[in-house]
Amino acid sequence: MKLTGLEVRPPMTRTADSVRTSFVVEPKPVPERTPSVISIDRLSVLYGTHVAVKEVSMEIAERRVTAIIGPSGCGKSTLLRSINRMNDFIAGIGFQGAIRFRGRDIRDPGYDPIDLRRSVGMVFQKPNPFPKSIYRNVAWGAAINGYRGDLTQLVEDALKKAALWEEVKDKLSQSALALSGGQQQRLCIARAIALQPEVLLMDEPCSALDPIATARIEDLIDKLKAQYTVVLVTHNMQQAGRVSDYTAFMYMGELIEMDATGRIFTNPQVRKTQDYITGRFG
Amino acid sequence: MRQPLRKAREGLIYGVLLGCALVSVVTMLGIITVLVSESVPFFREVSVWSYLTGTRWSALLEPRTFGVLPLLAGTVQVACGALALAVPVGLGAAIYLSEYASPRLRTLTKPILEILAGVPTVVYGYFALTFITPDILQRIFPAAEVFNAASAAIVVGIMIVPTIASLCDDALRAVPRSLREGAYALAANRLEVTARVVLPGAFSGVVAAVLLALARALGETMAVTLAAGMTPKLTLNPLTSVQTLTSYIVQVSLGDTPHGTIEYQSIFAVALTLFLITLTINVIAQRMIRRFREEYD
Ligand SMILES: Nc1ncnc2c1ncn2[C@@H]1O[C@H](COP(=O)(O)OP(=O)(O)OP(=O)(O)O)[C@@H](O)[C@H]1O
Ligand SMILES: [Mg+2]
DSSP, X not given: XXXXXXXXXXXXXXXXXXXXXXXXXXXXXXXXXXXXXXXXXXXXXXXXXXXXXXXXXXXXXXXXXXXXXXXXXXXXXXXXXXXXXXXXXXXXXXXXXXXEETTEETTOTTSOHHHHHHHEEEEOSSOOOOSSBHHHHHHHHHHHTTOOSOHHHHHHHHHHHTTOHHHHTTOTTSXXXXXXXXXXXXXXXXXXHTTOOSEEEEESTTTTSOHHHHHHHHHHHHXXXXXXXXXXXXXXXXXXXXXXXXXXXXXXXXXXXXXEHHHHHHOOSSHHHHHXXXXXXX | XXXXXXXHHHHHHHHHHHHHHHHHHHHHHHHHHHHHHHHHHHHHHSOHHHHHHOOOEESSSSSOEEOOHHHXXXXXXXXXXXHHHHHHHHHHHHHIIIIISOXXXXXXXXXXXXXXXXXXXXXXXXXXXXXXXXXXXHHHOTTOOSSOHHHHHHHHHHHHHHHHHHHHHHHHHHSOHHHHHHHHHTTOOHHHHIIIIIHHHTHHHHHHHHHHHHHHHHHOOXXXXXXXXXXXXXXXXXXXXXXXXXXXXXXXXXXXXXTTSXXXXXXXXXXXXXXXXXXXXXXXXHHHHHHHXXXXX
């Protein structure tokens, strides 16, 4: 069956074992439909001969949060890193199928990956600020990409959008390494935002953070979707349930099911998805 | 029954390892003792002040004067010339290896660097004397003498390139991958990532590599003696013969200078001088390396 997040599904035919999820209290409403920004078309990614992502097709909706969940090693990071070509550097990696960003094949030889990464930013699992000042961290990407406007203003705006401005406005020239883990992660989000991207890819952005810092990042992601398209890889199903509009469940390289988050968590179509979100494996 | 046996064996291994560690400490103390005790009689004859500030070194010919500045100048001239050549080349090679080369090329190149570092230094000396000076330097600068500082600087430079390349490569590669990825994800190209993230991140490691190479260049003996000759001279002209601290020691050691004479004692004073200089540089380099480790652990 073809699985995309935007398809309108026929009425549910309930299976015998009705689904009971333990934590989604109220089903999320199905989000309003928006156009697709990124379209992944039967993408397979191979490390040598090992197929890490197998014939995955999905549409990423504009200004929505799409969560990718699935057990460790199922290919979430590989898929995410394919979207901004961060895994180009790996020796022996192979791709089949296509990813289109705004209709354009990102592996087209005429498409400079640097142009792509200007529009598709990334936040990593472990905060990785540069050993430079807070200001220079945020200004760095914009500066090397020839930003012509007022850098100071840009830094301030990015830090505000990342909900970090109030905490750091008096110490912009201090080292970013002196910030807490949660602050560092918000700084990395600010750094990505300062490039004015359309899409933000986040690979388990909270897995190195404590619950309070995690809650702040989740709030932030919720605000970011007013302006940005977010693709979020997470191990934490509560998190996917809380912040995402669409959820994609992957298993052993394949996309098993993708749908509006409310539906995935209350009424998944595939047994495997149900087993995973109810914690029966993974 | 087995426990005491194990304990005894543990103790034995501990003792052997401690012994190994002590050997190097004892050797070091021995060297210092010999250098100092043999230098003391020298400095009874020649004041430390006149030794350190004297501009004429004439140890073997009358009138004898022991001003170490010409030897120091020769040493510094050769070592700095070598660094000026070797740092750009070595650092460039390291950047290429760590940031640009394919993994296959890297596994091929690293052993070659290590082999290059293992070539006996006397070979480099003859290379300078029989090729660099006549076939390169004297073609370009007819005024170049047979023995000259420039040829010494060039071969010492070639000699320390592998050291610098290898140590800088380690330093560059110690910069965490996450920093590089962060930079690439911000739409940086390879050059920007290398120049603005990796190099600054590896800075103290690179400086440590340069300092260790400098210590080696200062202490280099055979190649320098063969290439630069043995004329103690306070000059800036790299095309003339100079004498370094090390080649003076060679000269006296090879000659038939009797024990107990002042010229015999003078080599210990010169050796002590060199020892103190390289020790200082090594200590600074070790500090930098330690700081560098702390940055990324
Ligand atoms: N650089 C690589 N070289 C070879 N195989 C890799 C590489 N990176 C990942 N893999 C393999 O590809 C598969 C998918 O890995 P990936 O990192 O995408 O999983 P993931 O879903 O992100 O897992 P996790 O939840 O643990 O982060 C795994 O089997 C992994 O071992
Ligand atoms: Mg992952």
